[in-house]
Amino acid sequence: MKKTIIFLVILMTISCSDKKKGNREFLIVPNSETNKFSLTDSLFVGEPSAGDAIFIKNTVEILGNSYFEEFDSILNRHNGIFSHFKSDEIIKSINITPDLSFELKRKKYKREENLKDIQIILYTKFKRIVKDSILFYKYHIDGVGNYTLQRNETLSYIDEKLNLYSLNTYTGLSEDAVGVDSWKKYAIQKESGKIKFISDLNYRYLASNKEKEMDKPSEFSENPVSTTSNENYDLDYGFQNTTFLYNCNASDHVTFSLNYGDFSCPSTEIRFKALLIKKDENNFELKYSEIKGYNIETTLDSKNYSEEISVGSLKYSNNKIEFTWLGFYNTKTKKREFTQNPFTGKVEYSSIILQKCQ
Template sequence: MKYLKLIIIFFTINLCKGQNDIADFLTTWYEIEKQQEGYRIVDCGYEGEWIRIKKDSINEHGVMEESFFKIHHIKEDGNSTSIYINGIEKYIISWIDKKKGIIQISSSFNENKRYYVAKSYLGRIKRVKGTGKNCISNDKFEEVKQYAYSKSEKKYSADGTWKNDCKNGVASMTIKDKEGSLVVLFNQIYVEMMEIKRYDFEKGIAYKLKSIPEDNGSFGITLPWKDYLNNKPIVYIKILKNNEIDFYWYGFYNNKTKKREITECQFDQENKKQKIILKKCNP
């Protein structure tokens, strides 16, 4: 009887996992066009759109911009899987043809349904040369890119000094225009940051490590800073109301190990809550 119960429990667990287990989507997906006769890739001479899904993050590369999100939680709903990047926004994924590695993706901030093929099936998709009708010229590409960035800059600003506690807080972050400084660990690690991406739908800004720090403590100087100097974000903030921001520390991305390191900062030590909300100390 005991073994029968174990078999039933095992069967129930596997049944609940469903056909859209997140493990099925852990790869890079390349956007394709749906045609009456099937699917195709339009080659415009520049890198097209793709989405890379990992166990804890989702990276969307567009023609004009790139987005990186930590996965908040995952929910399966019938034939689709929703990957939440916070409590509200999500990517919705469903299989179109599992045997051919083709899925459909939409999101709460972009309702257009798009089609993607898994990296391992990419060679099976017909590739055609793009034209002016479905490609962006180099001049137009730069024009749109600059316009989009300058337009988003005017909407919101993170300029100022930010702390958990303006009177007693040791950890602090100071932002001025597109650059900033951060106390990662008091008396040990102080870094300079540079803005790399804005996410207008939630007034979010991502920052990367700007340069190798010159002034660190005995622990800080032992870190492999050359491996940390890359375009991966180390900090992400969201502008809130009442001179507050939602702060998230990713940690440093090591180019050699392909992993995040120093994933806890001074703000985490001061504030043990799951979400870190910083206050502007010089409004």
Template sequence: MKKAALFLFIIITQSCFKKTDNVVKTDDQVLKATTNAIELVEVSDSVAKDLKSFYTSYISENAKNVVDRSFLKELKNKYVTQSFLNKLQKLELDYDPFVNAQDYNSEWIKNLGIIKDNSKENTYNVIITDNGVRTNILLVLKKEQNQYKIDDIANLPNNTIVADKIENYSQEEVTGIWKTVCQANKTALLANDSSHGYLDVYINNDYARVAVEIVNNTDVKYSVLTGITRYNKFVNWLYISNDSIVCKVKRTNENELELEWLGFYNKKTKKREMVKNPFNNEIKTNLVELRKCQ
């Protein structure tokens, strides 16, 4: 009888161990491989799921040849607190702190690990593995309206904050050449000074240059058509109002500009033409972030 009971105990014990092992294997296996048996994030951890969703989308978009910066902005607004986004704008970093790198690789997603740090409150460790080299990003979260958002990066260098350099970029002049990508034949805002400039508009093989007036470093108004390709027909330039705002701009930092596209106002039809944003023809959004190219 004792032998039978002992045999039954061994079978039950082995069965339990097998079940636990199956749970580990059906969970995110990369965590087991990269953390050396450190506590795994369970599937039921909704916060870890949100972080993985954020990092999957963030890495995937940044790894593209043409990056949709308006999408990235919406993504950050969804998963990152505004206070931390404001803090990042005051940093002088030559890398992306969310991935601790300057470049991106979509292969990172395959080996992406999210681990809860139980020794610290609301803290998660993001593990990115690149060619066998592991990078750890320690995220500190904060609950806002029933959702946990990234509120800080614990291993972010503290000496990069410029405490004595408080700049309101939204009031800065927009002088310079601004594009989504610093390449030729791309729609651009060319601001000669704080009040005058040009819009170079490229759509397919057509091109137009219009002179614009910049008001309060914010409103860009159409003035006059100054150049056009022979078969350019995407706007009825004869009736375009020279007192209407074509787009709105706002400096977000030293080398980036946020542009909201409105289109050219036709005073005859009382409707806007070219409402599709020419700065990014592939994406249906009127909001786009531009880089300073010169």
């Protein structure tokens, strides 16, 4: 009890003295029983929608609806705050603990692009020394071709556990179409100030799970769970954030990232995604999700590919993958397309072995 009173007195003393320091203030208070934090400054909380898989899915996939308008209004709201600050200007600082503090700063920009290039960096400081940084907000308009514009955006959300969700998107302004470049989860470590990467997140997979939960008959509960909760958003199968290769010695190998089912080959610009569905402890199913990369997209009838019929399967054990490729199923022609294995470029009638390379 005596220690608690001493702590509160110290906290009040520091808080009062901090009011004389302009924009520095104690906005996070440790809970002595649960050791959790409560971030109350909306500027540092960021945008909660950046942690909501259903909102992201609806914004990307449902055209001509209120979700895009809400997405635009979110950007406009943040622009209204950040556009007033000059290049390299500190926007605000807060103390998280006696040792850890956050600072927002606007990245340097050209004067004529004040409203077209708004990039905000979050710095973490430990014992007043900068320990890490991350892009916290971005609104950048680029000219693409002669007739269209593309906008690149970043939205961030910091939850009560100091997890940071970073959503990176791009928008074709001529058609009001939003796409996701990446959605990542980080953890800000209050013991060091470092920003640790946790995992890539798949908004389609997570939104689908949330929507299924919402469709289930609800049982009475005194503490209902919010449908926008960020808990259990990781695809933690024991090998997330891992890249598997077919040939470790090739200079231009195809890579396969398990958290997204993300295939990419730099020389051919082939890139597509498949949802990774766990069937049992070691076996997984791949279902078509999205094709990326201009060269491959123009040669395939991707709009008619089934998202329900498997494109392949894999078995994971001993840090290796037994991979079987079937190809995309075209619901219009009722046939498989792109049956060449993306790793070998050949039609494989049996599985191949993928491995992690040093």
